[in-house]
Amino acid sequence: MKTLRKPVYFLCGDYTISLGTGRKEFHPKKPRPGLEHYIAEAGKGVVAQISDPAAIDEGFVGNFMAGRFNRQGHLGAFLSLVDPSLKYKPSTRVEGACASGGLALASSVSSVLAEKSDLVLAIGVEVQNTMKAIYGADVLAAAGHYAGERKNGHAYFFPSKFSDRAGAYKERFGLEKTWEAMGRWYEQAILNARTCPQAQEYHNKDKDPFASHQAMKPNPRSFCDHINFYDCSKVSDAAAALLIASEEGLAKAGKKTSDAVELVGLGHSVGDLTAPPEDQTVLDTSRHAVSQALAMAGIDISEVGVIEVHDCFTMTGILSVEALGLAGHGEGAAYVISGKTRRDGETPVNATGGLIGWGHPTGGSGVRMAVDLVKQLTGTAGESQVKVSADRPYGLMLSMGGNDKSVVSCVLRRGA
Amino acid sequence: MDLNESLSLVSVIGAAGKMGSGITVLVAQEMARLSMLEENRDKTFRLIAMDLDPVALRGLQDYVHNQAIKAAEKQTVALRGLYADRKDLVENGEIIEDFARRVESMVWPSTDLAAVKGSKLVFEAIVEKIDIKTMVYKQLKELCPDACFFTNTSSVPIGKIDEQAGLDGRIIGFHFYNPPPVQKLVEIIRAKSTTDEVASIADEIGERLRKTLIPSHDVAGFIGNGHFIRDGIHGLVQAAGLAKEHGWAKALYAVNRVSQDWLLRPMGIFQLIDYVGVDVFKFIQDVMDAHLDEDLTDPVIDRMNELGVLGGQHPSGAQKPGFFTYDRGRIAAVYDMEQKQYLALDPQGWCAEVDAWLGDLPGGFRPWKALLMAPDKKAALVAHFAALDAMDTNGAQLAKAYVERSRQIGQALVDDGVAFGAEGVNGVLTSGFYHLYGPINDFCS
Numbered sequence: 001m002k003t004l005r006k007p008v009y010f011l012c013g014d015y016t017i018s019l020g021t022g023r024k025e026f027h028p029k030k031p032r033p034g035l036e037h038y039i040a041e042a043g044k045g046v047v048a049q050i051s052d053p054a055a056i057d058e059g060f061v062g063n064f065m066a067g068r069f070n071r072q073g074h075l076g077a078f079l080s081l082v083d084p085s086l087k088y089k090p091s092t093r094v095e096g097a098c099a100s101g102g103l104a105l106a107s108s109v110s111s112v113l114a115e116k117s118d119l120v121l122a123i124g125v126e127v128q129n130t131m132k133a134i135y136g137a138d139v140l141a142a143a144g145h146y147a148g149e150r151k152n153g154h155a156y157f158f159p160s161k162f163s164d165r166a167g168a169y170k171e172r173f174g175l176e177k178t179w180e181a182m183g184r185w186y187e188q189a190i191l192n193a194r195t196c197p198q199a200q201e202y203h204n205k206d207k208d209p210f211a212s213h214q215a216m217k218p219n220p221r222s223f224c225d226h227i228n229f230y231d232c233s234k235v236s237d238a239a240a241a242l243l244i245a246s247e248e249g250l251a252k253a254g255k256k257t258s259d260a261v262e263l264v265g266l267g268h269s270v271g272d273l274t275a276p277p278e279d280q281t282v283l284d285t286s287r288h289a290v291s292q293a294l295a296m297a298g299i300d301i302s303e304v305g306v307i308e309v310h311d312c313f314t315m316t317g318i319l320s321v322e323a324l325g326l327a328g329h330g331e332g333a334a335y336v337i338s339g340k341t342r343r344d345g346e347t348p349v350n351a352t353g354g355l356i357g358w359g360h361p362t363g364g365s366g367v368r369m370a371v372d373l374v375k376q377l378t379g380t381a382g383e384s385q386v387k388v389s390a391d392r393p394y395g396l397m398l399s400m401g402g403n404d405k406s407v408v409s410c411v412l413r414r415g416a
Numbered sequence: 417m418d419l420n421e422s423l424s425l426v427s428v429i430g431a432a433g434k435m436g437s438g439i440t441v442l443v444a445q446e447m448a449r450l451s452m453l454e455e456n457r458d459k460t461f462r463l464i465a466m467d468l469d470p471v472a473l474r475g476l477q478d479y480v481h482n483q484a485i486k487a488a489e490k491q492t493v494a495l496r497g498l499y500a501d502r503k504d505l506v507e508n509g510e511i512i513e514d515f516a517r518r519v520e521s522m523v524w525p526s527t528d529l530a531a532v533k534g535s536k537l538v539f540e541a542i543v544e545k546i547d548i549k550t551m552v553y554k555q556l557k558e559l560c561p562d563a564c565f566f567t568n569t570s571s572v573p574i575g576k577i578d579e580q581a582g583l584d585g586r587i588i589g590f591h592f593y594n595p596p597p598v599q600k601l602v603e604i605i606r607a608k609s610t611t612d613e614v615a616s617i618a619d620e621i622g623e624r625l626r627k628t629l630i631p632s633h634d635v636a637g638f639i640g641n642g643h644f645i646r647d648g649i650h651g652l653v654q655a656a657g658l659a660k661e662h663g664w665a666k667a668l669y670a671v672n673r674v675s676q677d678w679l680l681r682p683m684g685i686f687q688l689i690d691y692v693g694v695d696v697f698k699f700i701q702d703v704m705d706a707h708l709d710e711d712l713t714d715p716v717i718d719r720m721n722e723l724g725v726l727g728g729q730h731p732s733g734a735q736k737p738g739f740f741t742y743d744r745g746r747i748a749a750v751y752d753m754e755q756k757q758y759l760a761l762d763p764q765g766w767c768a769e770v771d772a773w774l775g776d777l778p779g780g781f782r783p784w785k786a787l788l789m790a791p792d793k794k795a796a797l798v799a800h801f802a803a804l805d806a807m808d809t810n811g812a813q814l815a816k817a818y819v820e821r822s823r824q825i826g827q828a829l830v831d832d833g834v835a836f837g838a839e840g841v842n843g844v845l846t847s848g849f850y851h852l853y854g855p856i857n858d859f860c861s
Binding site: 141215 | 503512
């Protein structure tokens with residue numbers, strides 16, 4: 001597919017709060033809402049923005065591991081919790097680890113392009129605070145290759161995978177610079193999250209997040225060799241939802257193109273789950289998916305004004321900057337330190353805090369990114385709004401699963 | 417004797433008590449770890465958990481289970497290494513469960529002292545009464561002729577037990593702080609008669625359990641209680657003085673606040689006595705009073721014991737009523753000994769009056785919790801005490817007298833040959849009591 005065979009629009013996004021440590025509402029020992037609540041709340045936030053919920057033709061629910069976190073499968077059939085009129089409509093749960101949300105978007109787009117549906121509700125959801133982090137690590141490790149790498153893997157399986165990448169990056173491109181960039185990435189995530197009331201770090205009051213990060217040296221005995229807790233996205237309960245529409249779908253929803261953003265590029269790549277990364281300092285699958293998306297859009301990264309990347313760890317944020325082509329190989333750390341990714345920088349990245357600041361409901365993050373880009377490009381991001389200039393009217397997102405194994409990238413353009 | 421061999425058969429006497437249960441969990445974990453090692457696969461490890469109370473022993477089994485799980489969850493990074501060749505156990509959850517089951521399987525509960533027969537290592541954590549301890553040790557000596565005896569006493573002189581029970585120096589003081597699985601400090605008290613072998617095993621096992629070991633001489637109360645009991649009595653005397661004018665509730669509230677906020681301690685002195693137990697406080701006082709040439713009784717503690725207002729904890733860990741009642745760990749009401757009833761805290765009413773009477777905290781005040789990990793802790797303490805020094809409010813006067821008394825107590829522990837130098841005293845207060853500073857220092861003048 002070189003270009004989309006018909007126009008596809010993203011619109012009417014909404015999300016719940018990201019509940020977990022850091023939020024005032026969160027108490028580990030008190031009962032919390034379940035999956036059903038999050039799916040319904042995010043979905044209702046979307047349908048409240050359109051004239052007739054029954055106009056929605058189909059649903060896709062992106063989710064990674066409800067089967068273990070919540071002992072619940074069959075998430076597609078929760079669709080009518082959003083609105084009773086959706087009963088009997090087709091609805092499918094899609095899974096691709098932490099890229100599940102990205103896959104829900106891609107699947108929705110396919111359905112519109114196949115003319116099966118004109119108006120699709122894409123939902124991404126994960127409710128992970130049902131277990132302690134040490135057990136959650138087991139669940140999330142399924143995003144790697146269980147038979148091949150779990151037994152010899154670390155207790156904190158994924159943190160250690162990206163700790164290894166951080167270690168390789170530090171060794172090759174300089175320890176101090178890398179560590180400083182990781183701290184700056186964390187700081188940026190917290191500062192941005194404070195602009196978004198739904199973000200998990202919205203209540204974070206740390207006067208100097210950078211200093212806090214730098215002061216906590218990695219502790220291999222209790223955690224990982226090259227990263228600390230601040231380098232990691234937290235455990236989150238949240239959902240996000242938005243509509244994906246053809247021109248007919250927009251009309252059925254009572255919306256104009258100016259209410260929406262247009263999808264102009266889509267990339268979807270998978271690597272080999274059974275193989276270790278060829279180069280720990282490169283996100284090659286991400287790079288592939290982004291190139292695909294940019295090529296389809298027929299643009300260069302320099303034309304992109306606002307970006308959402310999958311910074312499950314600070315190191316992933318830095319490596320993503322390189323995968324996007326904003327900085328060359330080994331130059332991502334300096335790029336981040338220079339402040340170019342900050343909200344007032346050259347190309348703001350993760351304006352509501354990203355996975356580290358906004359939160360990381362694993363299977364929901366891809367949809368959450370799309371919701372944020374729609375808000376940014378339609379000028380409805382409130383306190384989180386960054387300046388998107390007319391000569392760089394594109395937004396780009398990167399939704400990644402596993403250790404850079406499943407990636408969905410979308411290029412979106414401000415509506416006419 | 418080799419330490420690993422000693423750990424093959426261990427007994428804990430008083431295993432279902434507050435300290436005994438913690439020691440049981442801690443030692444059983446180390447035994448479970450040893451049992452995993454290649455060279456020990458064909459060896460057996462057993463911990464006899466002896467207690468006279470069968471109901472409490474049943475509770476001990478639940479406690480061991482819960483604590484073993486918690487400990488395994490914290491050590492999963494290392495446990496995965498220990499389980500590297502167990503191909504059948506892959507996930508953290510599987511390894512944690514297996515290790516916890518292994519810890520539990522170490523513990524053999526018994527209500528019969530004879531069950532400890534042949535033990536190589538005996539931890540004793542029974543009541544702080546020398547006659548009872550002596551009686552038990554006389555039996556233990558017969559049952560375990562090769563054992564090293566580690567007594568968890570916090571006050572009874574080790575040499576006295578040795579002498580009365582005839583243990584030939586096979587005993588040493590191994591004083592854990594409460595709760596043993598969490599608290600890092602162990603006071604090591606070597607009696608004059610303690611053999612080198614026992615002393616070296618004590619050092620080794622302390623290291624193996626990753627404890628901070630601080631030696632104390634064999635003087636009743638040692639360092640920890642040597643300071644705590646006298647410090648507590650100072651608070652009680654201060655409160656008794658204030659009670660004449662303000663009544664007991666206000667007096668206890670005031671001194672508790674001063675000893676926490678003005679002195680920057682983790683909790684106020686009466687909350688700490690409640691935590692330890694008003695009854696336990698008295699046991700320790702009585703032991704020290706009997707062995708030292710110093711009046712260490714206090715009429716308030718005696719009266720509280722007569723009234724049966726004893727503090728301490730429920731098995732769940734929740735605090736029982738003592739000088740205060742507690743709601744989710746926070747002080748809710750204060751006991752008035754004359755009225756024999758609790759007076760609820762009233763932040764807008766009588767508490768505000770007491771607060772006004774005490775006056776402002778020293779300028780730039782930051783609470784204990786904020787300072788504990790603060791990088792500028794030392795400078796903050798210097799500034800706090802300099803500010804306190806310049807103040808003359810009622811609160812400041814009480815605080816200055818308190819700081820000075822604490823310093824005197826600490827210095828006397830050095831001068832009287834209880835502690836091995838000021839570091840010993842300061843080490844126990846900072847690592848065992850979580851004080852931000854030792855009582856012997858140069859920034860509180």
